[in-house]
Amino acid sequence: MVLVTLGVALVVVLWRAAWRPARNVVTIVHEAGHGVVALLAGRRLSSIRLHSDTSGVTVSRGRTEGPGMVCTALAGYLAPSVLGLVFAGLLLGERVGAVLVTCAVLLLGVLIMIRNVYGVLSIVLTGAVLFAVSWLATAEIKAAFAYLITWFLLVGGVRPVFELQRKRRRGQARDSDADQLARLTGAPGLFWVGVFAVINTGALLIAAAWLLLP
Template sequence: MVLVTAGLALAIVFWNASWRPARNVVTIVHEAGHAVVALLAGRRLSSIRLHSDTSGVTVSRGRTEGPGMVCTALAGYLAPSVLGLVFAALLLGDRVGTVLIVCAALLLGVLVMIRNLYGVLSLVITGGVLFAVSWLATAEVKAAFAYLITWFLLVGGVRPVFELQRKRRRGQARDSDADQLHRLTGAPGLFWVAVFAAINTGALAIASAWLLLP
């Protein structure tokens, strides 16, 4: 089951036809990462928007510079991989139910702050799938679904980083998280893309060792 769900997650992420709709899930977690860290940093969360091109925007109020703003900007691209690593640790302890509960809590938290129709639709569809599996599926299907979510977040957290750099190279992402971090810290945007890539691939490697090695 672990190998099959890993292979399925890879197929979803690297097949463009499936990646486009599935990427909405990564965007939900990305924006949730911004939102959670903004609240932890003492900022005031205003709104979250999810767009049909799979982009998203999280607006928070507070200081426009300083460690809190840096951490908030940093959190988005790291959130899917970090959450996937947490889920991998939970699955090691056979805590399938906890994985599904965390997913439900995350969707509910984002839904409270969503401010556009497409965002609501994305969350309702995602939540509907989660509800169906949680309440109607057998224990084996729930476990397979939890593993699939985990692998998808881990692998799906890596691809957007490389997509980001391609857009930056073409001048199409001038207000990306990496470029915001450049303006906040002075470190080049490419440095922050490398940080995203290193942490996310590291999370994938660690989780793979946990789940695949005896």
């Protein structure tokens, strides 16, 4: 089951036709990461918007510079991989229920802050799938679903980093998280893209070691 769900996650992430709709899930976690860290940094979360092109925007109020703003900007691209690593740890302890409950809490928290119709629709559809599996499926299917979510977040957390750098090369992402971090810290945007890539790839490798090695 672990290998099969990994294979399915790889197909979804690498096959463009499947990746486009599935990427909305990564965007939900990305924006949730911004929101959670903003709150932890003492900022006031104003709104979250999800767009049909799979982009998103999280607006928080507070100081426009400083460690809190840096951590908030840093959190988005790292959130899917970090959450996937947490889920891998839970699955290592056979805590399937904890994975599903965490997903439900995350979706509810984002739904409260959503301020556009497409965002609400994305959250409701994702929540409907989660609800159906949690309440109607057998224990084996729940476990497979939890592994699939975990692998998808881990593998799906890596691809957007490379997509980001392609857009940056074309001059299409001047307000990306990496470029915001460059303005906040003085370190070049490419450095921050590298940070995203190293951390997310590391999370994938660690989780793979946990779940695949005897």
